[in-house]
Amino acid sequence: MKSNIEHVRHISKVMKNISTLVLWAVPVSLILIWANFDTARSFDFFHRLPDNLDHVGAVNYAGGLLVSGLVALTVIAAVYHLREFFALSSAGKMFSHASALALHKFSKYIILYAFLSIPAETLLSVILTMNNPVGERVVLISLQTYDITVIFLSLVLFTVSWVVKESAVIAEENAHFV
Amino acid sequence: MAIIVNLDVMLAKRKVKSKDLAEAVGITVQNISLLKSGKVKGIRFSTLEAICDYLDCVPGDILEYRREGDQSD
Incomplete structure (x- = not known):
């Protein structure tokens, strides 16, 4: 029968592999979405953006890719540190300083994502409607329950990871006591 | 470091392994x-x-404070 530690190590290994997959999936899907903008819209990928996006050109697509690329970079950085955290957990280093630090960095990038995604959508609405006729250009400022939930959860995660990080420092210091 | 551990000295004095x-x-x-x-x-x-x-001594026999730059011994 497997012990809890063995279960944690096994699940961490699975999560590490999923994180690796996500690391590759984010940039690939970003390029695919922007390369097939209309198809992506029909799948509700840009559900918050205005409907009148009939004058979108190459420059707008490039701008949109750049803005959403910046947001995606924060996600990639977050997942990179999450992968590092799971790698350490799967190696049995569950309460090490390095593991706590990886979790803390993950939470920092999630906070960055949470706060960056709001102005990014505003910027996207401007970029994608800038070629529209006067009166149909849109500056979208949106703050929905989803955004508030993400911000709240990211702050909770940040605080918890901070506590874990400081606890790991104390635990490592205690290990040097005889 | 300013705190010196003299445990090896005490072990030798008491002939303890x-x-x-x-x-x-x-x-x-x-x-x-x-x-x-x-x-x-x-x-x-x-x-x-x-x-x-166990060594029948006091903490001062094991731990010693030596000021930085002090070259005694």
Whole structure:
């Protein structure tokens, strides 16, 4: 029968592999979405953006890719540190300083994502409607329950990871006591 | 470091082996070795008490404060 530690190590290994997959999936899907903008819209990928996006050109697509690329970079950085955290957990280093630090960095990038995604959508609405006729250009400022939930959860995660990080420092210091 | 651990001196004076002290105190020989070499950040009062009890000495026999730059010994 497997012990809890063995279960944690096994699940961490699975999560590490999923994180690796996500690391590759984010940039690939970003390029695919922007390369097939209309198809992506029909799948509700840009559900918050205005409907009148009939004058979108190459420059707008490039701008949109750049803005959403910046947001995606924060996600990639977050997942990179999450992968590092799971790698350490799967190696049995569950309460090490390095593991706590990886979790803390993950939470920092999630906070960055949470706060960056709001102005990014505003910027996207401007970029994608800038070629529209006067009166149909849109500056979208949106703050929905989803955004508030993400911000709240990211702050909770940040605080918890901070506590874990400081606890790991104390635990490592205690290990040097005889 | 300003705090010097003189455990090896006390062990020699009392003719006690590290292994025997480790057994009596209830810590590993590796930790005794680390303590002797001063490679620890601290010592618990319970450990110090057990060492003093076994070696029949006082904390001052094991721990010594030497001011930075002091070249005594």
